[in-house]
Amino acid sequence: MSLTRRDFITGAIGASIGCVPALAACSPTSKTSAESETNSSETAATQGTSYSFEIPPQPIEESEIAETFEADVVVVGGGTAGLCTAVSAQQSGCSVILVSASKAPVSRGGSNHAAYSRVMEENGVPRYDVDRFFRKEFLVGGYTADQRKWFRFYNNSEEAMNWALDVIEPYGGRGILEGSPEGIDETDPMFTPVASHCFVDDEITSPSIGQSILVNALAKTLENEGGSIYWQNIGRQLVRGGVANGTEGRVEAVIAEREDGSYAKYAGKKAVVLATGDFSKDPEMMEKYCPWAIPTLVDVDVIDYDIGLFNGSLMPGDGHKMGLWIGAAWQKNVPNAAMIGGNGVNNFCNQPLLGHTGLMVNIRGERYSNEFACGALSNRNALMQTDGRTFMIWGQNYLEEGGPWYTYPRSHGDAPVSNEQTQEKWDKFVENGAWFKCDTLEELCEKLELPKETLDTIARYNELCEKGVDEDFHKDAQYMIPIKDAPYYGFENSVRFLTVLGGLNTDQYMRVCNAKDEPIPGLYNVGTMVGDFFSSVYTFMAEGSNYGACCLTFGYLTGKYIAENE
Structure with a gap:
């Protein structure tokens, strides 16, 4: 059985009374709270909490x-x-x-x-x-x-x-x-x-x-x-x-x-x-x-x-x-x-370890950040959005204007891959259902289940790209690439956990x-x-x-x- 996100949070709260079954083997019969008072004043077992892991x-x-x-x-x-x-x-x-x-x-x-x-x-x-x-x-x-x-x-x-x-x-x-x-x-x-x-x-x-x-x-x-x-x-x-x-x-x-x-x-x-x-x-x-x-x-x-x-x-x-x-x-x-990644990092980005440097929107279809950031920081910011849901949108012209493109993993000194190789990669993601590829932006927004206001966001983004000045989030002009040529691409970013540190x-x-x-x-x-x-x-x-x-x-x-x- 795999727990959902809601199950995990609910289980964490419910486990305040006792260990969840999966961890029972890690926690043999516990002492009473009185018996555990000999622990350090700053150890969790003596702070009046009810987390079971804190009780020896x-x-x-x-x-x-x-x-x-x-x-x-x-x-x-x-x-x-x-x-x-x-x-x-x-x-x-x-x-x-x-x-x-x-x-x-x-x-x-x-x-x-x-x-x-x-x-x-x-x-x-x-x-x-x-x-x-x-x-x-x-x-x-x-x-x-x-x-x-x-x-x-x-x-x-x-x-x-x-x-x-x-x-x-x-x-x-x-x-x-x-x-x-x-x-x-x-x-x-x-x-x-x-x-x-x-x-x-x-x-x-x-x-x-x-x-x-x-x-x-x-x-x-x-x-x-x-x-x-x-x-x-x-x-x-x-x-x-x-x-x-x-x-x-x-x-x-x-x-x-x-x-x-x-x-x-x-x-x-x-x-x-x-x-x-x-x-x-x-x-x-x-x-x-x-x-x-x-x-x-x-x-x-x-x-x-x-x-x-x-x-x-x-x-x-x-x-x-x-x-x-x-x-x-x-x-x-x-x-x-914590160490987190995402399906938008390395799978799609033109540079290893960076996030998507084009347009990103939340579930309201709003642009919410300066998108030029390393992938981890981009994903941490994404988790701050409603339900942690964000989307990447771009046009076919991004292939020429967004390069050069690099693979991941990549050794130091490796040359960029060709646009043809990058297009093949895009096509594979479309074929396996991870991305959407549409002839119109209206259709793309519908596939992504984004509100119609997203079209206004895209229009505003394109306007700023044409000006060469990001008046909203002040992203460097070299990364302001308009969403202008069909077909149009998009997918929902998924933030992924690697480890807690x-x-x-x-x-x-x-x-x-x-x-x-x-x-x-x-x-x-x-x-x-x-x-x-x-x-x-x-x-x-x-x-x-x-x-x-x-x-x-x-x-x-x-x-x-x-x-x-x-």
Whole structure:
């Protein structure tokens, strides 16, 4: 069964009494609210709310644990962040155990941002202006992002990326650069530097889809160098101060549920590192921490720890919950940022990562914005419209006047595709019913179920295009292309969810902290879980920064940091 958007919201509210069925396995019998008062003053379980995820479950007793394993470092999560941390720690002299709910290394997509690397040097790509570019990213989130993390990433990303390239090369992998939008001046707010790295080999040759090359190489490296990996082990509770779900002392271990239902304890003498992905499968967590993204979610009742690239929802927040139950605080910046895309981005746009730069209207047939924006910001704005519904409209002349056209995914340096190839792509979308193609604008508006007032909007837009001045929204004249030649095209934009970002309060060394920003001894987190790195929305202008910063660079640095400081 797949939940509708309305079901999701209703379920989130209804679940305030108890767990929804799909998440019941993640939340064993709960303590009373009185029993949970020992948690940190800022943990959700003591704030008088009724979200079930905030209430710690009954501790798993020592007598229930079938086996115990021990290493210097225990990492929970088999994706990019967890594997980078594990291999880095092992190469720094630590013994390492990695446990993962998945059956094998997990990855999706494949864009990894680095400020510089030997691949950039080989391609003659310079470093970007970090002062200008990072401040622009901070502005998007109202200057609420943790700048300590951003500049620690920038200062160490070259070393981390070159290390990753060293990891994949023995297995036939190599790095390439992903293409960014062309012809946008560095001073433009929508500028995206060439800094996203992708991994390819003899089988995966396209950019942006080769993250599996890295995670598979990391897993092989970990095992070949003496580390241990236990798949299909779902982290259930942390052990702090010798007690499962304890709230004082050092985090010493994680208790995981194995495939056969038994429990195993994995003790980390130096540290336990959480790297369990996002929390988008938990309706309550999404309602509290990222409600604006709820309309973009689908299939929240289906938990698949091996899920690949999917537009809908990903993980149930296992690591976040375990951290909250032992006294970790949530990040300061709420609502959390989310990564969203749309069927108008890349499928249609003349530049990768941009939104549609022609006319966009809402369900009232009104133009509502300056359309020249990166795709993520365009889609975030679209969600602000009535019912989150927006439409793209253009004429046949857009083919000649809107180019040059580029494909996605695209490697840096790839030439644009021909107008003939672009027309073929348009025709395919019409044939499969995703787009409408009509001889008149009246017919197009009828097909899109837009009101007749849309024709007035189109007439006004054409008038401004002919003037060469956008008097309404002041879009750059080069993007003011009239809708003048039949046939006319249009479709409804669909905003799609990729992941929700952040979670536990995290310092710049990836130590998980309480409400007073005091590190909880022995507990770290990396990857999508890292709190307060992103804010507002993932812009895609620092393309690949979740993988490149939170997963790869912070994973690499955290393994080394634990070895040197714990």
